[in-house]
Amino acid sequence: MAGKLAISPLAPERFPQLPVIAGVEFATAEAGVRYADRTDVMLARLAPGSTVAGVFTRSATRSAPVLDCQAKIAEGADPEAGAAILVNSGNSNAFTGKAGDGSVSEICDAVSAAAGVPVSRVFTASTGVIGERLPHDRIIAKVEALVSSLDADAVESAAQAIRTTDTFPKGAGAVLETPSGTVRIAGIAKGSGMIAPDMATMLVYIFTDAAVPQPLLQKLLAGHTGVTFNAITVDGDTSTSDSLMLAATGQGGVTVEDADSLEGRAFSDALHGVMLDLAQQVVRDGEGASKFLEIRVTGAADDTQAKTIAMSIANSPLVKTAVAGEDPNWGRVVMAVGKSGAEADRDRLTIRFGDILVAENGWVAESYTEAAGAAYMKQPELVLSVDLGLGHGAFTAWTCDLTHGYISINADYRS
């Protein structure tokens, strides 16, 4: 399926050079879960001592693997045992009843035995079609081979294997110097449709060689989620499988124990950067996307109202189709502000496309020309700013346009 799709015009030129994270190894295999002639299973093994944090979808119909991961993270087994993450693409094992729980259990048992980590430290994820039974035997048949081919350099292959309708593999990394040494962060992500405000991630795995206690790791991950993965949207739909995990192996020699220390701040900033980069790559690979859109809302009564308005604009089919048509139809932006339910005053709104002042004082700006707006809209990356003139609340969201490509991908075959 993914192979049928042209690579997004907004894709980066190549997969980035990511730092190797000591204590993390990857392996991939072709298990034939649903796709033929491509890898569809990824195993990551984490060295003893690795702490693991996770943030998951809030959907009321969460998949079996998500429920299992949430329980294991809450339980908090001893990091000394190491950990493993196994992900398959093609089938989400969501809404598969008790059989789905059984599949998770059998996969975890097999990984535990082969990789030498306790079941309580095996995390799984499944992404793809909902409601079809996961053929877990095909995955289990590959577990031995996966373990025997683990490789610290195989992060790009891992990013490839977890794709569904993604048209390019997604990776981001950082190398930062701190007073106590170098810290490396590397992350991979998959996701292009069913991307919505709450936990817009699909699947994201980030690794660092810093030593970070689990509670701080969880706090940093959750803290940055609101302005990264929860600030993007493709279609307003929310997956049953969204999972975001962060593992710290502690093999790099730097310990981060206090968020307010120099090391803590540097690590937090770098982590935020990696998360934002991955989140924006998901938008750049939005199903059918031809434009990358940043929505900046300022001057709101508070940040929550700013987010409500930013997401109302970012999710509006009429705004997104106008962008697709390169139409500077700012009237649809006004509509989206108005329908959001957040506080707004028509006569205090200011709208800008890039640096172009489009509307102010309740009407089109005197200096605005349709020609300038139309020329701006031809760019592949657009910034749309709305100032409400009410207070100091602000929020920035990212989305893509809504094109014929989205309809083709989602109407023409089952993903």
Add this chain to the structure above:
Amino acid sequence: MAGKLAISPLAPERFPQLPVIAGVEFATAEAGVRYADRTDVMLARLAPGSTVAGVFTRSATRSAPVLDCQAKIAEGADPEAGAAILVNSGNSNAFTGKAGDGSVSEICDAVSAAAGVPVSRVFTASTGVIGERLPHDRIIAKVEALVSSLDADAVESAAQAIRTTDTFPKGAGAVLETPSGTVRIAGIAKGSGMIAPDMATMLVYIFTDAAVPQPLLQKLLAGHTGVTFNAITVDGDTSTSDSLMLAATGQGGVTVEDADSLEGRAFSDALHGVMLDLAQQVVRDGEGASKFLEIRVTGAADDTQAKTIAMSIANSPLVKTAVAGEDPNWGRVVMAVGKSGAEADRDRLTIRFGDILVAENGWVAESYTEAAGAAYMKQPELVLSVDLGLGHGAFTAWTCDLTHGYISINADYRS
């Protein structure tokens, strides 16, 4: 613009035969507001004694005519003066600043002078592009001619004139016998895009020859809105111009003063039927629609939760594209239930496509076959039922699919 579009495959065969409402006359004209070679202005004059009720968009960026109508209905001028309604298509006079208010005022003055009703009883509406100044002089130039061509039989022409991207004119009516005589109801509507949960009407005008005091008229209109115009969605976007008005001329000889009388119940039922018929016609003319979809949610904790889930399904781009592709992708329905935020239990959900049991007990039903699901999806009118197994809350919503046609209409030119 509207002329370029093929008629919706879900359109009724013809405009219905509507009863003539004594005390209501219509006229239309080609004012050239935006469209060429078609009527774009509609005037309705209501006889002295007519009461008028209205429900309007909740958008924070309401258009100038909406603000004016709301103020006039709240003010409640004497019905003995009669009333007039003037609607133009092509330009919404929304987000046009003080100039927009001035346009409304000038149009109202002209209609007042020509039609012989006080300004406080002249209601206007504008529908079309947002943010462009309304060329009100072109409308005012036609007012004398409109008044001199008023005709009680011209309701279909009125429905034609108020269209924007609508592919067919929308009308519905009822003739009911009550213990005290015959009551007639006739309504027209326009709307096909920017149709959302809150006030999904675009423009709707309903007339009756019953005599109904204004407070009761308002109560009946508002009471039926929740399960008719607020139960439909095309794209989740909300217009700045949505207006729903109901006028009672009292010229038919029947008085409805008590909602619980025989006359009151019969009138209320018939009004509900006319409103639902018009609301469903708006969905049938949803931009690019090829399928008409009824979403029935039952067994919810309460009606509000049922509505939240029904609208989450009805607004899901992934559900709507699956329907467009005739794919019985019930997994996307599960996703939409889960993302809604309403209470749901995966293992108690029951999903049906028409009479076909698709999923129960947290998984696909044993009796379900993909062939049966696929055959069902080929029909132009579909019923999708979700029972939550939690309580007695219920809600039914109506929507259409999301097709290439929607993208073409909204990306390829400005509406």
